[in-house]
Amino acid sequence: MPLLVIGTLAYDNVETQNDKREDLLGGSAMYCAVAASLMRKPGDPGPRLVGVVGEDFRKFDLEALQGLGIDTEGVEVAPGRTFRWGGRYEPDWNTRHTTFTELNVLEHFDPKVPEAYRDSRFVFLANAHPAVQERALDQVHGKPFVVADTMNLWIDVALDDLKHLLKRVDGLILNDEEARLLTGKSNLIQAAHQVLELGPRYVILKKGEHGAFLMGEDVHFSLPAYPITEVIDPTGAGDCFAGGFMGSLVRDGDVSPAALRRAMLFGTVTASFCVQGFSIETLIPRTADHLQARYEELASICTI
Secondary structure, eight states: OOOEEEEOOOOOOOESSSEEEEEEEHHHHHHHHHHHHTOOOTOOOOOOOEEEEEEEOOHHHHHHHTTTTEEEEEEEEEOOOOOEEEEETTTTSSEEEEEEOOOOOGGGGOOOOGGGTTOOOOEEEESSHHHHHHHHHTOOOOOEEEEEEEEEHHHOOOOOHHHHHSOOSEEEEEEEEHHHHHHOOOSSSHHHHHHHHHHHEEEEEOOOHHHHHHEETTTEEEEEOOOOOOOOOOHHHHHHHHHHHOOOHHHTTSEEEEEEEHHHHHHHHHHHHHHHHHHTTTTTTTOOHHHHHHHHHHHHHHOO
């Protein structure tokens, strides 16, 4: 039951209190696909990736993704440069300054889902303009389990498009700030209920170092973040959470309340590996056994 991931691939410049790195492999869909690839069983197909890159996209980066079992047939190479983003984090990790954004080939991105991908049973619409997310979803056959991500920008400038998309998805992932902006509610429980009224069956609210919670008609679940003593770079952590979450559901072939709870834990521990290094450098060497060990540790922390 392959996972289809649609969104951005990028090169990032990141500055933290630990170091400064340039031209790091990044992008919402890239992080999600890598995280999900760690969850698959031996012999199972890897995530199917749809996005656009420029002619400057490095061959060895594409080969690294393929080496993780990610199907890159849906990665389009367009004339021009790959989407680039720069960010600087304050020592508290909660304050991030965008130093530059270059859309480049992403500016005219029109997702093209290969025919071989259109039977995907699970779909993750990584952060992008909701109209672009919906155009991608239009190309998928059947009734897959669809989860979307969004951000403040789209809530501000494309609210009608976002609300239209939310009527078609099973789940929405957003952080506490985005939930308050979308609903106008300061109380996160009230905000979550109001998001559910917009259409999705489930809403996942990420609270960074304070964990995350899942709400739906048949489930209400909350858990803390995995305790990390040293954060190196939080870029991509939310997308890795989504990848671990979706990868767990795909591996189980199940979206029951119990499966959703397990997926929340796997999303959390996958994100915890991400923040311990730059880009995907601490994810590439991980295996399902590494994730399982940290899953069990987090489960023990949450259990009386």
